[in-house]
Amino acid sequence: MTKRLLLLGFALVLVVSFAWAGGRGEQEQTGAVYLRFYYPVGVAGDHARIMEEMVRDFNSSQSDVIVEAIFSGGYRETMERAQTAFLSGNAPEVAVLDAPATYDLIEMGAITSLDGYIESEGGDGYISRFLPGFMEIARLEGQTWSIPFQRSTPLFYYNKDHFRAAGLDPDSPPTTWAEVAEYSRVLADYFDGDGRWPVQVPINFWLLKPLVLQAGGAVEADDGRSVAVDTPAMREAFGYLLGLVEAGHMAPIRQWAPSVSDFIAGNVSMLYNSTGSLTHISNSSEFEVGTGFLPTHTRQVVIEGGGNFFIFNTDERRQQAAWKFITWMTNAENAARWSMRSGYVAVTEDAYDVPAYQEHAQRNPNALTAFRQLQSVEVERNFMTYQQAQLAELLNEMKEDILGGANVDSTLREVQASADAILARFQR
Amino acid sequence: MHLKQLRPYLYVVPAFIFLFFFTYYPAGFAMVRSLFHWNTSNIQPAFAGLHNYQQLLQSRRFWQVVTNTVIYSLSFILVSTAIALFLAVQINKVKRLGSFYKSVFFYPTMIPMAAAAMIWMFMYLPDYGLINAYLRRLGLESVNWLNDRHIALFSVTMVGIWKYTGYYMLLFLAGLTNVPEELMDAAKIEGANGRQRLFKISLPLISSHLFFILIIAIINALEAVDQIYIMTQGGPSNSTNLIVYFIYQNGFRFWDMGTASALTSLLIVTLLLVVSVLFTTLGKKVYYEV
Numbered sequence: 001m002t003k004r005l006l007l008l009g010f011a012l013v014l015v016v017s018f019a020w021a022g023g024r025g026e027q028e029q030t031g032a033v034y035l036r037f038y039y040p041v042g043v044a045g046d047h048a049r050i051m052e053e054m055v056r057d058f059n060s061s062q063s064d065v066i067v068e069a070i071f072s073g074g075y076r077e078t079m080e081r082a083q084t085a086f087l088s089g090n091a092p093e094v095a096v097l098d099a100p101a102t103y104d105l106i107e108m109g110a111i112t113s114l115d116g117y118i119e120s121e122g123g124d125g126y127i128s129r130f131l132p133g134f135m136e137i138a139r140l141e142g143q144t145w146s147i148p149f150q151r152s153t154p155l156f157y158y159n160k161d162h163f164r165a166a167g168l169d170p171d172s173p174p175t176t177w178a179e180v181a182e183y184s185r186v187l188a189d190y191f192d193g194d195g196r197w198p199v200q201v202p203i204n205f206w207l208l209k210p211l212v213l214q215a216g217g218a219v220e221a222d223d224g225r226s227v228a229v230d231t232p233a234m235r236e237a238f239g240y241l242l243g244l245v246e247a248g249h250m251a252p253i254r255q256w257a258p259s260v261s262d263f264i265a266g267n268v269s270m271l272y273n274s275t276g277s278l279t280h281i282s283n284s285s286e287f288e289v290g291t292g293f294l295p296t297h298t299r300q301v302v303i304e305g306g307g308n309f310f311i312f313n314t315d316e317r318r319q320q321a322a323w324k325f326i327t328w329m330t331n332a333e334n335a336a337r338w339s340m341r342s343g344y345v346a347v348t349e350d351a352y353d354v355p356a357y358q359e360h361a362q363r364n365p366n367a368l369t370a371f372r373q374l375q376s377v378e379v380e381r382n383f384m385t386y387q388q389a390q391l392a393e394l395l396n397e398m399k400e401d402i403l404g405g406a407n408v409d410s411t412l413r414e415v416q417a418s419a420d421a422i423l424a425r426f427q428r
Numbered sequence: 429m430h431l432k433q434l435r436p437y438l439y440v441v442p443a444f445i446f447l448f449f450f451t452y453y454p455a456g457f458a459m460v461r462s463l464f465h466w467n468t469s470n471i472q473p474a475f476a477g478l479h480n481y482q483q484l485l486q487s488r489r490f491w492q493v494v495t496n497t498v499i500y501s502l503s504f505i506l507v508s509t510a511i512a513l514f515l516a517v518q519i520n521k522v523k524r525l526g527s528f529y530k531s532v533f534f535y536p537t538m539i540p541m542a543a544a545a546m547i548w549m550f551m552y553l554p555d556y557g558l559i560n561a562y563l564r565r566l567g568l569e570s571v572n573w574l575n576d577r578h579i580a581l582f583s584v585t586m587v588g589i590w591k592y593t594g595y596y597m598l599l600f601l602a603g604l605t606n607v608p609e610e611l612m613d614a615a616k617i618e619g620a621n622g623r624q625r626l627f628k629i630s631l632p633l634i635s636s637h638l639f640f641i642l643i644i645a646i647i648n649a650l651e652a653v654d655q656i657y658i659m660t661q662g663g664p665s666n667s668t669n670l671i672v673y674f675i676y677q678n679g680f681r682f683w684d685m686g687t688a689s690a691l692t693s694l695l696i697v698t699l700l701l702v703v704s705v706l707f708t709t710l711g712k713k714v715y716y717e718v
Binding site: 076080083104195203253255258262390393401414418421425 | 468469471487488489553554555556570572575576577663664665666677680681682683684
């Protein structure tokens with residue numbers, strides 16, 4: 001009996017593996033190029049489903065390229081997966097990765113420069129469709145390495161119902177650090193110690209860098225080979241955050257995802273977060289959601305963030321196919337479609353002319369806040385260095401240390417030393 | 429040699445092949461690669477001597493991780509085995525519903541650690557988590573279980589203890605049920621009290637179980653990583669970063685495989701040392717039923 005079962009199992013394995021191999025062979029025979037496409041989901045929402053839909057539509061729109069969409073976790077996990085796959089000689093052909101990974105991807109020799117493909121689409125004429133704020137991070141040392149896709153900026157969310165109840169104007173969110181502190185006081189008086197918090201800036205280097213820029217400083221050098229942590233602007237940024245914590249207006253340490261849940265649950269009135277969370281927050285909140293530009297200080301500036309398309313070094317045929325996929329995913333209709341469904345900022349200017357997008361914007365005025373912010377405020381690139389994941393982690397940890405009560409001076413000194421050690425091998 | 433003599437070796441071959449390819453070879457490979465720079469700048473490994481080790485021993489982060497791991501391991505091993513022994517002794521006394529209690533305390537073992545960590549994460553939520561809800565009902569202050577660097581390590585240790593105690597309890601029970609009734613009856617007649625019976629009779633008789641549980645607990649403590657990955661990612665302020673998570677972080681997140689290999693080698697050597705010391709000291713005193 002056991003012997004029979006074993007035989008049966010063995011036969012089954014054989015049949016299945018032959019069927020699978022046969023399937024693969026067939027695809028090759030039709031002459032279509034088969035591409036593996038890794039993509040992350042970096043914010044809350046059903047982005048994976050939307051992505052699968054778009055890829056399916058791409059596959060049925062033509063017969064030369066077959067893309068398999070492979071969900072790979074968050075930005076970090078997707079980067080880990082793509083890197084490991086590349087180093088074991090099995091890289092995906094195309095991936096959406098966190099744009100600041102570019103230096104590391106170039107250092108490994110994993111990705112291909114896109115200038116040749118861009119030239120074939122019309123060169124600058126093609127690139128000028130993309131919002132200029134999003135192209136800076138894609139261009140390094142005279143070459144273009146990626147195409148913007150799911151882009152975002154930090155956005156200021158607030159609970160209009162709380163504002164009304166506390167006697168604040170629900171249509172004018174705070175625009176400066178000082179006003180945030182002031183509004184927090186008003187909201188705290190209204191909450192009267194019932195456990196709700198006026199404001200939250202969750203732990204993330206991505207929300208720290210704009211604060212430093214707004215205080216007139218900088219974090220990393222343009223060439224990604226050095227980081228300055230122990231600076232007056234950094235101290236000023238922490239002064240702002242610590243002021244909110246010490247006044248009891250902000251919980252000292254909240255992570256990214258829980259901070260969104262806190263806001264949706266009405267436990268936090270004002271939240272620094274990503275435009276990428278917009279759809280999820282709007283759909284899940286039972287109160288009226290307001291959005292505003294990031295409150296500023298001495299300089300009105302914001303950074304961009306999010307994922308770009310990268311093409312891995314494979315062979316010309318597959319790279320060409322990957323490029324075809326990318327141009328389809330970022331044409332006006334699809335850029336608009338991805339933006340409407342996901343909440344990310346539409347990456348091309350022509351997307352805003354798509355009739356469906358204009359209707360969408362009319363129904364959801366918040367959808368345009370990020371776009372207006374990008375048009376009216378200076379935009380700097382995301383935090384990007386060599387060993388970016390390691391340094392980003394270091395900055396997050398620094399924020400946890402300092403907001404958790406560690407001494408500011410000694411923490412900044414130690415973090416500076418660690419950052420220098422991490423970047424030592426990249427000094428020229 | 430006769431076929432008969434060869435047979436036992438033949439039986440071991442499949443297991444050995446498996447062990448070789450999935451344990452010995454990777455371990456040896458890691459030890460060799462720990463002597464190389466192997467990172468985003470050196471896709472082809474470049475010989476580095478002991479540089480990776482030197483860097484580690486000089487870094488504050490490494491020592492913080494070692495301290496975290498020692499604190500985690502000691503508290504995990506002591507508390508989980510103590511509770512397990514206590515529960516086993518109590519359940520062994522129970523005349524009815526014994527299997528009911530056994531399954532009640534054993535059930536966390538059957539839940540995968542990743543799922544258990546998710547459950548605990550919700551229980552630990554600061555504003556609407558279960559634990560803080562109870563605390564508030566009792567009129568106590570809410571605690572920020574996973575985001576306070578003085579408390580987070582304790583919080584993740586709790587999850588480990590909760591997960592493994594039931595398993596150790598079952599192992600203790602297996603030993604205790606084998607302790608002969610006559611011995612206990614004789615001791616009672618001689619006037620030995622409960623504590624004396626436990627420490628002078630039961631424990632020495634089940635010392636082989638105790639030893640086995642200790643070894644398993646040490647391994648479980650040092651390999652703890654799932655709940656760290658899911659609940660805290662090593663934070664806040666690196667306060668819950670344990671050795672295996674640190675290896676993962678260096679290897680796959682920072683793509684510094686040389687450092688990750690050096691850490692792996694240190695972990696392997698430490699584990700072998702601890703286990704061999706235990707075998708040569710405590711192991712000698714263990715009583716095995718013949």
